[in-house]
Amino acid sequence: MLLELLKDAVSVVPEGVPGIIKGVNADSRAIEKGEVFFALPGTSVHGDKFAGQAAQRGAVAMVTDREPASDPGIPVLVVDDVRAAYARAAARTLAPQPDVAVAVTGTNGKTSVASFVRQIWQTSGYPSASVGTLGVETSDGLLPGELTTPDSLTIHKSLAALKARGIDHVAMEASSHGLDQRRLDGIRFKAVGFTNLSRDHLDYHPDMEAYSKAKQRLFTDLLEEGGSAVINTDDPEHMPFVFAALDRGATLLTIGREGAFFEIGEIRNEGYGQRVTGRLVGEPVSFLLPLTGAFQASNAVMAIALAMCTGVTKEQALAAVEKLKGAKGRLELVAEHNGAAIFVDYSHKPVALETALASLRDYVKGKLHVVFGAGGDRDKGKRPMMGEVAGRMADKVIVTDDNPRTEDAATIRAEIMAAVPQAVEIGDRKTAIETATAQLMPGDVLLIAGKGHEDYQIVGTTKHHFSDHEVVLAALKGL
Ligand SMILES: CC(=O)N[C@H]1[C@@H](OP(=O)(O)OP(=O)(O)OC[C@H]2O[C@@H](n3ccc(=O)[nH]c3=O)[C@H](O)[C@@H]2O)O[C@H](CO)[C@@H](O)[C@@H]1O[C@H](C)C(=O)N[C@@H](C)C(=O)N[C@H](CCC(=O)O)C(=O)O
Ligand SMILES: Nc1ncnc2c1ncn2[C@@H]1O[C@H](COP(=O)(O)OP(=O)(O)OP(=O)(O)O)[C@@H](O)[C@H]1O
Ligand SMILES: N[C@H](CCC[C@H](N)C(=O)O)C(=O)O
Ligand SMILES: [Mg+2]
Secondary structure, three states: OHHHHHHHHOOOOOOOOOEEOEEOOHHHHHHOOOEEEOEEEOOEEOOOOOOOOHOOOOOOOEEEEEOOOOOOOOOOOEEOHHHHHHHHHHHHHHOOOOOOOEEOOOOHHHHHHHHHHHHHHHHHOOEEEEOOOOOEEEOEEEOOOOOOOEEEHHHHHHHHHHHHHHOEEEEEEOOOEHHOOOOOOOOOOHHHHHHHHOOOOOOOOOOHHHHHHHHHHHHHHHHEEEEEEEEOOOOOOHHHHHHHHHHOOOOEEEEOOOOEEEEEEEEEEEEEEEEEEEEOOOOEEEEOOOOOOOOHHHHHHHHHHHHHHHOHHHHHHHHHHOOOOOOOOOOOOEEEEEEEEEEOOOOOOOOHHHHHHHHHHOOOOEEEEOOOOOOOOOOOOOOEEEEEEEHOOOHHHHEEEEEEEOOOHHHHHHHHHHHOOOEOOOOOHHHHHHHHHHOOOOEEEEEOOOOOOOOOEEEEEEEEEOOOHHHHHHHOOOO
């Protein structure tokens, strides 16, 4: 790997760096001989603390954003935005990447939209992948990952592997953490999308404006020149994204009830699916979406727009959405029992929970039940908000555990229960699900919210195997 490649990422290459470098890494524990160590300002510690270890393991230089307190014994280069430099260096050293990348941001719907874009591309004849909360997915299967937007090095290793397999189309989820931490800065997107903005992650971002600004980076900084921006104008927070797109000189495609690119007209339930009618660039269109919940119509329309920005025709896109499969655990009908329906959903934020419960109300002839909790070591403000939503939207509420992590699980439950005192508290998630399923009467609907695709419960720092799907099916067998 030529040192030349680094020059794109940093303005001046320090004296003494050899002509050939092996690669880049921001983790001193994983540095290999011949690599350049990027010392990043972390949320818990600054990477420069580990410069000595990096040098000892064979780093040939260090790039960072402040003068190190002590001489690490290797050349040091100080840059303004070392996270961005790291992302660009990772991109250059691991090039090439797939030719066509699109990304979607927003509080809810990213995983669904990325998956739908991948499926539309695939059905239209483009080998493709999605990268996000579920991991890296292709038509061959899923490689699970840890983060929604992985770190730059992981992303570029994945992209390089996809390219090597002949995959040239990739749809990515851009989380606010990922955007703020520049994890995607080495990628230029041909099209980007904004779904919606509501409360989440205020443990990380100082306020909602900072949270929105982090998401706007996708439009202001990462969209390639002449690229396209798809915006859901049904969301009240969409305007800053329109301005960001216009500032960038992007082609603007609006979708929603008043969308100019796709105007959503009527959405009518057909069984657990729905018939969507509207206008695509003024022309009347209609498709049968085999998914539950009006929010999925919005996600599908966004995916149609992103796919059409990248070579898919209107006819291909409309045919492909009729075959869409929902992302695992996104308002997924897991079982029907005794005339009642049981859904698993990944709503772990107030608006998502409200959206899921509102979507299911259409199917309730008896009572709407919900079992949910809230994650530990995450935004605490969400807890009473989710409690309030459940109390208002459901008839029977059970509050349980959802990844308490290093927090006291009973305290998390109490913070939810404060806003929904009529709820029943059952900490053990398995018992909570068993109790709820045993209560179901004909015409009832049960929503098990928060975990979706997850197959674990994190208590302390230990991941225990736990799947809402498995517990539901086992509980029904016992009834
Ligand atoms: C709060 C947060 O976002 N942390 C992420 C961040 O870590 P950090 O930079 O703060 O790490 P740090 O521990 O302070 O260390 C600073 C630097 O020192 C380096 N280091 C550290 C120790 C050592 O011995 N040697 C060493 O070199 C680290 O590699 C790092 O470069 O950067 C790391 C590498 O990219 C991430 O793995 C890590 O994600 C943690 C595990 C995490 O839980 N993140 C979640 C909150 C997250 O990012 N979630 C979003 C949103 C999900 C959603 O949409 O709901 C996601 O995209 O998944
Ligand atoms: N367009 C939407 N509007 C409102 N709620 C939605 C929308 N799409 C999905 N949801 C709700 O949000 C949940 C998560 O959906 P999805 O995984 O697609 O979103 P995400 O943005 O990827 O979430 P995360 O930030 O956890 O990665 C769904 O299970 C559903 O309850
Ligand atoms: N990517 C999300 C996942 C949350 C899922 C939920 N089950 C929880 O643990 O809170 C986050 O880190 O906030
Ligand atoms: Mg996601």
